Amino acid sequence: MSITVSHLTKRFGDFLALDDLSVEVPGNALLALLGPSGSGKTTLLRIIAGLEVADSGSVHYHDEDVTTSPVRDRNVGFVFQHYALFRHMTVFENIAFGLRVRHWPRAQVNERVRELLHLIQLDGLGESLPSQLSGGQRQRVALARALAVQPKVLLLDEPFGALDAKVRQELRQWLRRLHEQIHVTSVFVTHDQEEAFEVADRVVIMNKGRIEQAGTPQEIFEQPANPFVMDFLGNVNVFHGRVQAGRAELGSIAIDYPEYSHQESRAATAFVRSHELDIQRVRNGRPALQANVVSVNPARPVVKVRLHAEEFGVWLNVDLSWERFNELQLQAGETVYVAPRRMRVFVQDYQI
Amino acid sequence: MSDHNAALPGYLRAHEDPPWVRWTLVGLTVAVMMFLVVIPLALVFVNAFSPGLAVYWDNLANDPDTLHSIKLTLMVTPVAVALNLVFGLAAAWAIARFRFPGRAFLTALIDLPFTVSPVVVGLFLLLLFGLQGYFGPWLREHDVRIVFAYPGLVLATIFVTFPVIARELIPLMEALGADEEIAAVSLGARGWQLFRMITLPNVKWGLLYGVILCNARAMGEFGAVFVVSGHIAGRTDTMPLRVEKLFQEYNMPGAFALSSVLAMLALVTLLVKTTLEWRTRRDLAAAAIEKDVTGQP
Numbered sequence: 001m002s003i004t005v006s007h008l009t010k011r012f013g014d015f016l017a018l019d020d021l022s023v024e025v026p027g028n029a030l031l032a033l034l035g036p037s038g039s040g041k042t043t044l045l046r047i048i049a050g051l052e053v054a055d056s057g058s059v060h061y062h063d064e065d066v067t068t069s070p071v072r073d074r075n076v077g078f079v080f081q082h083y084a085l086f087r088h089m090t091v092f093e094n095i096a097f098g099l100r101v102r103h104w105p106r107a108q109v110n111e112r113v114r115e116l117l118h119l120i121q122l123d124g125l126g127e128s129l130p131s132q133l134s135g136g137q138r139q140r141v142a143l144a145r146a147l148a149v150q151p152k153v154l155l156l157d158e159p160f161g162a163l164d165a166k167v168r169q170e171l172r173q174w175l176r177r178l179h180e181q182i183h184v185t186s187v188f189v190t191h192d193q194e195e196a197f198e199v200a201d202r203v204v205i206m207n208k209g210r211i212e213q214a215g216t217p218q219e220i221f222e223q224p225a226n227p228f229v230m231d232f233l234g235n236v237n238v239f240h241g242r243v244q245a246g247r248a249e250l251g252s253i254a255i256d257y258p259e260y261s262h263q264e265s266r267a268a269t270a271f272v273r274s275h276e277l278d279i280q281r282v283r284n285g286r287p288a289l290q291a292n293v294v295s296v297n298p299a300r301p302v303v304k305v306r307l308h309a310e311e312f313g314v315w316l317n318v319d320l321s322w323e324r325f326n327e328l329q330l331q332a333g334e335t336v337y338v339a340p341r342r343m344r345v346f347v348q349d350y351q352i
Numbered sequence: 353m354s355d356h357n358a359a360l361p362g363y364l365r366a367h368e369d370p371p372w373v374r375w376t377l378v379g380l381t382v383a384v385m386m387f388l389v390v391i392p393l394a395l396v397f398v399n400a401f402s403p404g405l406a407v408y409w410d411n412l413a414n415d416p417d418t419l420h421s422i423k424l425t426l427m428v429t430p431v432a433v434a435l436n437l438v439f440g441l442a443a444a445w446a447i448a449r450f451r452f453p454g455r456a457f458l459t460a461l462i463d464l465p466f467t468v469s470p471v472v473v474g475l476f477l478l479l480l481f482g483l484q485g486y487f488g489p490w491l492r493e494h495d496v497r498i499v500f501a502y503p504g505l506v507l508a509t510i511f512v513t514f515p516v517i518a519r520e521l522i523p524l525m526e527a528l529g530a531d532e533e534i535a536a537v538s539l540g541a542r543g544w545q546l547f548r549m550i551t552l553p554n555v556k557w558g559l560l561y562g563v564i565l566c567n568a569r570a571m572g573e574f575g576a577v578f579v580v581s582g583h584i585a586g587r588t589d590t591m592p593l594r595v596e597k598l599f600q601e602y603n604m605p606g607a608f609a610l611s612s613v614l615a616m617l618a619l620v621t622l623l624v625k626t627t628l629e630w631r632t633r634r635d636l637a638a639a640a641i642e643k644d645v646t647g648q649p
Contacts, residue, residue: 051534071538078538084531088553097549098539149539 001062001152001185002027003048008057010043010209017043018054019209025153025187025202027062030179032196033189035206036232041189042157044206048187049155050074061152077146077184081158083138085130091117091141092126098149116144119178136167143175147182156188160195172199193233197221205229227346230271237277237316239270239343248345251312253287257345267348272340274319279305279328280337288337291316293330305330307338393615400612403605411609417585418610421594428502428590429570432509436566439510440517441559445551447518448525449533459522462515473511474579477504500582505590508576513569520562521555527636528554557635561628568621572614 003025010018017040025031033041046052048059050071058067066074086094093100095116099109117123120140130138139159146154159175160168176199179186190196196203197217204214205228212232213225224230231238241250244265248257260266280288291307294315298304302319309316316338320328330336368374401408412418446452447459465473479485481498491498498504536550552559574592581588589597591614598607 049538051538072540072542075540076538078535080531080535082531084535086532086536086550097536097541101536101539101541101545101549145535145539 003153003185003187004060005044005048006058006060008044008047008054008059010040010047010052010054016209018047018057020057021206021210022057023204023211023214025185027185028183029202030176030186030188030200031202031204032200033187033204033206034193034196034232035191035212037191038208039206040209041191041206045155045157045187045189048153049076049078051078075149075152077143077149077151077154079139079142079146079154079156079159081161083130083142083162085138085142085145087130089129090126091122091128091130091133094130094141095144095148097145102149112148116148119147119181120144134167135163136171139163139171140174143178147184151184154184154186156186158189158191160190160192168195175199205232207232224271224344227269227271227348230344230346235274235317235319236271237274237314239272239314241268241270242266243268243345243347248343250343250345251309251314252289253340253343255287255343255345259345260347268345269348270343270345272343274304274317275302276340276342277316277318278324278339278341279307279318279320279330280339281328283337286339288339289314289316291336291338293332293334293336295332296325296330298325307336309338396608396611396615399604400608407605408609408612411603411606412613415606417589418594418598418606420586421589421591421610422613424502424505424589425571425591428505428509429567431506432513432570433563433567435506435510436514436517436570437559437563439514440521440562440566443518444521444525447522449530462518464515465512466515470508470512470573470575470577471579474508474576477508477511477576477580481507499580500584500588502588504580505577505588508580509570509573512573512576513566516566516569517559517562520558520565524555524558524632524636525551554635557628557631561625561632564621564624564628568618568625571617 005021005023005025008018008021009016019040021040021044023044033044035041043052047054050066050069050073054067058065060066061074071078086097089097092113095113096109099112104112113126114123117126120143122137122140122144125133125137130141133141139162143156143159160171163171172195175188188199197220201216202214203217203220205212205220207228213220213229220229221233224233230236239250239253241248241253242265243249243257243260245263246256246258246261248255248260248268248270250268250270257268260268280286289309290311291309294306294308296303296305302321303325305318305320305325307316307318308314318338320330328336412422443458443462447455447462478499480487481491481504482488483492483499485499496503498507532550532554533546536546541549572592573590574596577590578593578596581590581593583589583593583597585594585597591610595607595610595614598604598610
């Protein structure tokens with residue numbers, strides 16, 4: 001069941017939460033809506049669910065227009081960030097809720113709930129109350145409750161947001177495997193890019209009510225569409241400079257930039273990921289910045305080196321492999337040369 | 353740290369007031385409670401039973417006006433409580449779940465009956481429904497009696513007690529939040545299912561507590577009922593009005609006997625109320641823990 005969202009606009013007072021946004025969720029996909037807070041991702045999810053009404057635009061499930069149908073008629077599974085389990089009901093009754101309000105016969109309810117308890121690996125905990133479960137267990141119950149009615153689409157609002165790091169990690173992988181088992185079209189909201197990239201097979205990056213980029217995790221990582229995406233993905237160094245006649249000059253680094261061949265000079269921003277910078281003890285002819293090592297943090301799996309290029313007043317973060325670090329034996333205070341292996345240059349034409 | 357301090361009795365703990373302050377305040381409270389509550393209550397029972405059980409029973413069971421007042425109170429109170437139950441739920445739902453202009457004003461308005469003197473409420477009902485009142489001529493034409501009759505008593509009682517249940521439910525429903533209800537709707541629940549399966553079980557102890565409290569206030573209501581009843585013995589006298597009348601007629605054993613019935617009802621209410629209060633607090637604590645675990649503000 002694919003989801004098609006066309007030209008959605010939603011305002012809350014003066015705040016424009018969604019700005020003429022269109023997006024397509026392919027059938028059986030697991031899609032992540034990724035963005036900073038206030039980017040409109042939760043609003044979009046709630047409109048897809050029917051918990052919120054858009055000012056204009058439409059939502060289709062496959063070819064059925066559900067724009068105006070209320071949430072209770074849409075047959076969606078919604079998982080809330082704070083679980084929203086029914087506190088006075090047992091785990092069993094929580095999962096059975098959607099079936100009970102649909103007047104399923106008792107025997108079928110029992111069978112379906114047992115099946116789901118098994119799916120979420122909580123067999124035997126059916127008679128517990130939500131308050132007796134851990135956060136991770138509660139979120140799995142919330143998921144089972146949403147799945148019980150065999151929803152057309154599964155929508156998850158920051159499903160791991162309230163969990164601690166270790167449980168988050170486990171639950172992410174579990175959700176990925178679960179999706180491979182049940183293949184229901186799923187959309188989840190997150191502000192954690194690592195989570196989006198690890199779990200989803202499609203990622204939509206949102207900012208200020210618009211989509212900055214949509215694609216597979218690999219596409220987005222390899223070809224970030226614009227500075228926002230680049231910056232949001234994190235772990236990058238930013239250089240400011242200018243482009244002119246097929247060359248980009250960023251401090252003492254000058255590289256070919258055939259995408260911009262005009263004679264007119266323009267401001268440009270270059271992004272280099274931390275692991276795309278190399279450190280050398282001597283200049284070897286490649287474009288490089290002179291910088292002082294400020295600190296060395298031998299974290300796993302890479303060594304994080306922080307440097308300061310005094311000449312241009314920029315701070316640099318470099319991730320070195322352990323092999324490279326052992327070769328260099330860097331100490332704080334040393335002067336070295338930092339060379340980018342790869343740069344992404346964005347001309348700031350639209351910011352004028 | 354505090355555990356450490358607790359292990360050393362006699363040491364002055366930094367955050368506590370000196371013993372003389374504590375003991376003075378405790379003593380004062382106990383003394384006031386003794387003189388104003390415990391002793392008078394005990395005296396009611398002593399006076400009621402001192403002429404002997406036979407007289408006590410005779411005063412209650414063989415005085416037709418007293419008997420009627422008990423019956424009338426038992427007829428007015430349940431109706432008033434039932435109507436307030438509906439109103440309280442509706443008001444609490446509206447205030448806790450919806451955001452609308454004038455919401456703060458409505459919340460304040462609900463408290464009005466607690467701040468206005470009941471006598472004023474009675475007069476206000478007279479002005480509306482009395483013979484010379486606003487609706488008086490119309491009511492007389494259609495042969496409807498409100499003032500000096502049963503409907504007037506119910507109206508006055510409702511007016512005076514209507515904040516009780518709403519007041520109890522609003523903070524509870526606000527603390528519980530709407531998350532579970534939204535979840536239930538997303539799972540396909542419709543209005544009545546939602547109320548019966550989710551909302552009601554979550555607020556039941558608070559609701560019952562409100563009902564008990566409302567019941568107590570309704571049975572004891574005097575001022576507003578005094579004005580609208582016209583205190584006609586054997587017709588519109590409720591128990592509190594009857595007590596007052598017996599007292600005015602120097603029938604002390606009768607007044608105390610009937611008072612003791614009201615006092616016993618109050619004690620039972622107190623007992624039930626305390627139990628329910630404890631359960632409501634537990635529900636609220638559970639809600640708080642839930643929020644803690646999920647990191648909600």
